[in-house]
Amino acid sequence: MSTTTDHGDVGPRIQVACPAPHAEHERVLLGHGSGGQLSAQLLHELIVPSLGPAAADICLDDAAVLDLGTVGRAAVGYGEGWAVVTTDSFVVDPLEFPGGDIGALAVNGTVNDLAMRGAQPVALAVALIIEEGFPLADLRRIVRSIGRAATEAGVPVVTGDTKVVGRGCADKLFITTTGIGHRTPEARCSASAIESGDAVILSGPVGLHGVTILATRENLGFDADPELHSDTRPLHRLVQTMLDVGGADVHALRDPTRGGLASALNELADTSGVGIVLEETALPVPPVVAAACELLGLDPLHIANEGCCVAFVAPGAADAVLAAMRACPEGAQAVRIGTAIADSPGRVVLHTLVGAYRIVDMLVGEQLPRIC
């Protein structure tokens, strides 16, 4: 059991809403990795302040943009920077699941973090922490999956590291992947570039990864459904196509991983100051995801995804970008799901099937630990 927090998934609004640390929180809790309030507290009240001046340039987004031309000073931001770096530890349990495994997830997740900053992957570094006694056959299968995913994404593994820790000192295998990318000059792709009127486009169905992990881990029976498999896949080619067609009209990109689409949209609304209206009729929720969520009392919009992205595109370019996305295999099911509006800044609302409006909140607390 565990939960996860990407530093990039926590917006500044949460920081303000955080309670002060309490005595009962004086140990790390699973909730500190949930992506919710405790995560924000850990990041904003402990990690960033403790790093001190070293964190002055820290990027709380999916990936940091570096100006490597300025030796000794990493200019994070969209100035002259063109190298992009991202790091993520993967601790998913189980290691293998329908549609993928920890190896493919580590490669694709890292490639996608780069892609969401408009960058194409150039190199991967892969660090393994292995528990003593882990079967070599399983390791071989997972490393092959890393190799296959990297080859499919067209990115070489350029360096790595392997540590072995004793039995009981790690749970089978953890993988930390770092991606170095090259940002295309036209890509700015920043939450702050979102404008009211932007079309909100989703590249594919939501909820598959999270429900697959849950069903596999808890033996819920859904995993026998051939429709149920993780959507893990690399999105950098799709993003490149979108940028080729939409250029600077592609204002922002985000892959709705932990916390799901709801959390991603709330963060973007918060950072950009727009409101977002979603059309429930347009939301692509596969029947198996809908059924599992209904049974378990989960909201599909809070379920993690590993192979779709949400884009904010200027209205004049939306149709062309959407058409280009649909011409890509990974965007074949792309749909426009909503619109950014000037009203209700920072809010995400759902225009429901029955015509009502309900507020879509961020995920609070932990939902599905060790999802990636």
Added chain:
Amino acid sequence: MSTTTDHGDVGPRIQVACPAPHAEHERVLLGHGSGGQLSAQLLHELIVPSLGPAAADICLDDAAVLDLGTVGRAAVGYGEGWAVVTTDSFVVDPLEFPGGDIGALAVNGTVNDLAMRGAQPVALAVALIIEEGFPLADLRRIVRSIGRAATEAGVPVVTGDTKVVGRGCADKLFITTTGIGHRTPEARCSASAIESGDAVILSGPVGLHGVTILATRENLGFDADPELHSDTRPLHRLVQTMLDVGGADVHALRDPTRGGLASALNELADTSGVGIVLEETALPVPPVVAAACELLGLDPLHIANEGCCVAFVAPGAADAVLAAMRACPEGAQAVRIGTAIADSPGRVVLHTLVGAYRIVDMLVGEQLPRIC
């Protein structure tokens, strides 16, 4: 308990000497992380082949050099590349020890891997895997140490990730640090550049880190000795000074971490095809290290270091480089310990106190698990 392998620490000679996998090795053993034969087998027979084409450009050295100008293709090597990348997971046990902690070690170790390729650090990415229940006060102290070490090294933490796994699923805290560096054009610093006649210069005393970890973990009593503390420190400024003075005459650099000075020199001798003669009288072994090693039956040349480096310098530049090193705090105790020779290619021999010669072998098997 664990052992560790940096992909960079395994030379091609070991690969040839590896036995085929045996049935009894069909699970990961602590020895697979030792840096010895099993490590080489894991790397060369499982990891690299399993990665397939994705590993075509993999760098088995401390850090990979990338040509970021060539999008989608990482040209690893010394061609036009100028960005250097390295990744390492740190699993040291205990987390805190005299002279440092896992945080400082993670920063300094990564900075030093860059420095050994002649690169100055530009940015760090830090990924934490934390066990549920880990005290927040300890986490704060260690993250502060990361921040302090990064500030001292002059390198910002630009991005990060935090995962929390359940109790018993990790041993307290693991840190994976990735460093991006900028390689100065004059620095080639490659084992293959070593020539016979080169002076072998060591920047400081050996054995402190490994003996400190062992003494602290096993309560050997040595840890009460104020002389005994880890030598963890960043070496990039020392390296820059050496390159400023020696330029292309600084042929190779290596930090003798796991496997100690003996393993580092054997790898360099093997790769370059020279022999190396060390003068025992010149080797700086602190009395506390010598005493601990004598008691425990260890060879100080096999003990891990985290704050010294060995350099191969053309004879004409050796005195100037040595003098420049001694003017730096981290090189104040630098000494010339030997010479590269054309005879005995691939061998490291020690000219002992009594005038005899003995062969200095690589570390075989595991010695001190979870040393970094």
